[in-house]
Amino acid sequence: MSAPAYSVVVPTIGRACLADCLRALDAATGHPPEEVVVVDDRPDPAAPLPLGAAGTLRDRVRVLRTGGRGPAAARNAGWRTVGTPWTVFLDDDVQVLPDWSRRLAADLDGAGPATGGVQGRLTVPLPDGRRPTDWERGTAGLENAAWATADMAYRTQALSAVGGFDERFRRAFREDADLALRIQEAGWALRRGQRVTRHPVRAAGPWVSVRAQRGNADDALMNRLHGADWWDRARAPRGRLPRHALVTATALAAVVLALAGRRRAAAVAGALWAAGTAEFALARVLPGPRTARETATMAATSVLIPPLAVRHWLTGLVRHRRAAPLRPRPAAATDLTPSRSAP
Known part of the structure; x- marks a missing residue:
């Protein structure tokens, strides 16, 4: 039996790291997404997005625009248009590893009917030769974060059942925890998968x-x-x-x-x-x-x-x-x- 089909939703505000995200997604072979929905949440999108970085996946990339309403609204706009049983949310500043799609296939294939979501494992590379800064240590905390949508696969049916993300959370903060709690309160189970995604420390x-x-x-x-x-x-x-x-x-x-x-x-x-x-x-x-x-x-x-x-x-x-x-x-x-x- 083949692994369940999935779509990838990537909200973005046009940061340069989106190209690295798409490039890494294209390099992950074995079980490609049915489509990649890039949600452009810039209030005034002037410069074009680097969609060419998607390589062989370029024909599967679709762009939506949400006009600066925040990551929760952007993700909602994405998942509500997909037709696959699973929706995988990636942030535009992450880079999946080359075996990511194969491990994702195993994660989804092993999800029982009561499983509403499977989280990816994040790894944050820290500098060699010196101690990390306060900001770098804070980013490294994502490695232990529960249900972070930097790499989180949700059953699309579960998202529909709870209404998706709460758009009152206008920042990329707590909207993922809120969704996870509502998914679990609705009777779905959440678990951690085996796929690994790299989350570099962005400049700040x-x-x-x-x-x-x-x-x-x-x-x-x-x-x-x-x-x-x-x-x-x-x-x-x-x-x-x-x-x-x-x-x-x-x-x-x-x-x-x-x-x-x-x-x-x-x-x-x-x-x-x-x-x-x-x-x-x-x-x-x-x-x-x-x-x-x-x-x-x-x-x-x-x-x-x-x-x-x-x-x-x-x-x-x-x-x-x-x-x-x-x-x-x-x-x-x-x-x-x-x-x-x-x-």
Whole structure:
């Protein structure tokens, strides 16, 4: 019996790494996809996408455009147009290994009727000859992430049953955990497969960890939709939000006490803030390369991250205070795909 047919859905914002993703997918022989749906989520797609990198798969590539609505909406636009029993989601910054399609065939062939999804195994190459930076270590955490859509195969029927991704998650953060929880709550099982996909560390500026704090708003949405125990059920690390809240509270207390003329109490609160900030900075500096640039970046961002994390969490609590669980949409709905064209 041949392995089940599948389609690949790749959301993209036009990053150069898309070419490497398509090139690696073409090089993976043995059980090619029926089609590759590249979902262009750029608000204003000017430059053409590097579809020629798909090589022998070029005739199977189809492009949809979603106009900058986020990765959840882009993936929905893709899977809702496929006709295969399985949909494999790949991020545009990953590179499947040469034996990926053969291992995928084994993963799908071994999936019982109650299996709704099979996760690929991610490997993050880290630099030789030096310790990884804070950003590189964070990316390496994907190797242990559960149900990451960097390489995740879902039974298309299961996606239809739960309504796909929740488009209230506008960033590439937690939308995969939310979907996995709803798939399991609907009675499907999820398991880890044997195929391996490479996830290089993408280039990032010194403030990337500061911008990443926006994800705390998505954590607040997860709390609202799935309850406070979602962390354990989604196998997600809890992070440092409680400590960030404590450090931020000591900073606010120091300011308030100083304005009230209580200098000694303000000094104590300020000292506690400094100690908490130093502990956070050291926790990020010591495992890393400890270069002057990395140390300076960690020191500066460790001051900014705690209050920003708390701010985004509170913003999420307010914004999503009336959020209700996603209701499944009819499987035939395709209004999420404004256009279907291939340049």
